[in-house]
Amino acid sequence: MTTSGSPAPPIAVTGVGLVTPAGIGADDTWKGVCAGRSPAARNPSLAGLPVDISCTVPGFSAREHVGRRSSLAHDRFSQLCITAAREAVADAGLDPGTWDGARVGVVVGCGLGGVATWETQHRRMLEKGPEAVSALLIPMLVPNMAAGHLAMDLLAKGPNLVTATACASGATAIGTALHLLRDGSCDVVVTGGAEAGVSPLMVTGFAQMGALSRRLDEPSAASRPFDADRDGFVIGEGSGMLVLEREADARARRATVRARIAGYGASADAYHMTAPDPEGAGVLRALRTALSAAGVTPGDVDHVNAHGTSTPLNDAAEAKVLRDLLGAGPPVTSTKGVTGHTLGAAGAIEAALTVLTVENGAIPPTANLERQDPEVELDIVAGSPRERKVEVAVSNSFGFGGQNAVLVITAA
16 A cells, blocks of 8 residues: 555444345345345335335334334434444444443434424324424434434433535545544544435425436336436435444454544535536545545555446546546446435445445445446446455545545555
């Protein structure tokens, strides 16, 4: 690995938790993503809408996975977050009952908040009057409650934040956690992203924008990043959570370091509300910043987990930047081919999957890539996982408003 300058010490990933359309738990999600088959399907709750396909978490039960009273107090985005975070904390070998909660921070990315609760309660008010609206409407729907509920569940009393940078939110959260650990504000940070935006109003909004795939007769083939026939994304839901610590602290308690967050870069396109800058100048700045922060060069990159939404403009712009900066060498994948686009959770889910890629030496395939867009001049992994030693990986996340966040993840 080539270094440049004096980068800050990397931060250790000691725990991983995942709840996604590919499975509940990190192991099941990893297996599902590596299988390269999308679970996207027609969703009865979206029946009658112009687009009625989605990727939802299979078999998730708030009562079973969170607790008996969860459905009364938590919107689904908080339920997914709590479930993933509990797994990550247990994976890290930490016990909230014994840790110093004042030194434990929580940073969660979320783009929408409790939209299902909002829609349900608004409908109830219109149909039955204001007296029928739940007194818990506000604490169930506001985005900060993902971190708030998590703090209560884990007895985490340190800095408590939610980042909202659209579909980059989860990656922004991890970058923020990185800084909290480096400046000494915390000793442990539970961080990631959560989103549950599969609701009639949200799906309609994305459909009206032309962002969603219209491949309604073949839902499982609708999400097809970098494919010549891509026509939009499939909306998904989920949560990805990591436990981060300073590596010296993790080693001192003999924790397993699964990988390292070595660099983070962020930028704004300042170009358009929803469309990416076709020249990718903002993305390029974020990439360069993240690589420099990690002390590596473009030639050191072994793998890229792309934002790869399956939309015509986004995939083309991202591919151009990757080709210009990294060349055609590093194998690239987009796991959204399986999970769909989980919006504010996507950056965190994909960072967690990149940790597993580094750890396992296998790059998951990009689902549904049948005919690669000839303008995408990259080595896109497709068909089956590719075995490869990955020392340095990049995870890209971009969002509406021109928000860009890039993480560099390195082997332990």
